[in-house]
Amino acid sequence: MAPKLDKSLIGSEFDHTEFPPVTAEHIREYAAAALETNPRHLTANDAELVAPPTYVVSLRGRHFMPANLQTVLNIGRRGFDAGKDIECGVPVRVGDALTATSTVHDIYEKTGRSGSMVFVVLRTKITNQRGESVAVIDQKMMLR
């Protein structure tokens, strides 16, 4: 099944999610699971606790990718995370109400060790309740 490099999806928004307030418990659990050692992510009191920079990847929206992506691109369902680029803004703190908006940023094809692959770059912008930028995440998905 030859992929169709249809770039019409580029720029389309496929998810907008408002998350419940960030809890101290989740920040500490994420940091511990990520093997963090810095006390500001683990043992600081709630008012001073700060999430590690990569905490934002745990904010999983209702839709991880456009629902019609595989159909439009004529590719299989098997996908792998090929890379990430995170631009960090203000830190995430306990009680923050975060919003994530995701769009298709780029689509291209290349060949590598595992054969021919289509890459889709999904951009997620995360803001807090004050409208400040918390993170911009470019997630590169490899699909076959």
Place this chain on the structure above:
Amino acid sequence: MILDLHTHSEASEDSRAPVETYLKWLQRKRAEVPIDGLVLTEHRQWDPHADYRALEDKYEFLILRGAEVETDYGHVLVYGVNKDITRHFDFTNVRLSAQELIPAVTDMGGIALPCHPGRPTVGLCAHYDGKPPIEGVIAVEALNGGSRRGENERVQELIDRYGYKTFGGSDSHLVSFIGICATEFDRDIRSIDDLVTELREGVYRPVDFRANLAKRAAS
């Protein structure tokens, strides 16, 4: 004269290396990575307007340009890219015909050389198992700085069987990997035309500087 023949700057989508930062790094690492120039071989593209002469003058370092394209026999480095070549071959096409590309690029004044031939799927070795050899291959990248254990070693049989010349390149996508593998030429190279001539007719060999960096890190 030592040149890194296979490098990627931030113009390649999977590289994070600004060209000027490469040059600053090479100035600092002269003892460990004694290269005289580099060739930017960006993935699947050719920008006819890119111009690095100001950086060449500032850092007294040779910067040439080529491209890394994708074919039905794996990836190929193209040097001496010109309008004839880009009119004939779409560099964004990941299914170029290597049998057509390699001889045609030679006829049009450039040279196209298979890179990382030992790499699965995108290296020549994997394709020579079941397909006829490509006509007109002069040299292959026997030493690639991004290859995994065993991939560079796999190339020896190819070289012995077909008599290909060999060259080296870092395949760097990060600043600190520039020049770790390179090519030593017997003659001076000052331009892309010189490079094409030397790759076709000259004497050269891959050189490996990875041990210099490991030694430094251990000390």
Place this chain on the structure above:
Amino acid sequence: MTNPTAFEDVDVGDELPPIHLTLTPEQVKRYAEAANMPGGRFMSDELAKAEGLPGQIVPGNFSLALFSRLITDWSPRAKVMRLSATFRGLVHPEQPLTASGVVTEKHSSDQGEFIECDLVIESDAGDRLVTGTATVRLPPQE
């Protein structure tokens, strides 16, 4: 310098102290759950093989988190401004890994003082499984 506290303490070429580790299957599962990554491939060998993989894999996000820790272990005052990673090969639990980095550039402007780093996670055979970069802000000496 290990643990630089100011921009002036850092030189291009400085190596970040490496982290040597071997992740357990339980650590990988715990991270995937904390990061809301529901894929079976991160939970067990059995579920990963059902997806056609050789065994349980470490999420790319976990490698990214290790990069972040590499930086803040080196300099607790460092603020990560940008972090990138390219996942070049599968990373498995019970596989000895080394995360390392090197300072490649320093620059200061009216926006602040910034340091650029190259980052790598390698297998014990020296294969680069994850490569990346970071832009880090470190304040000047007071």
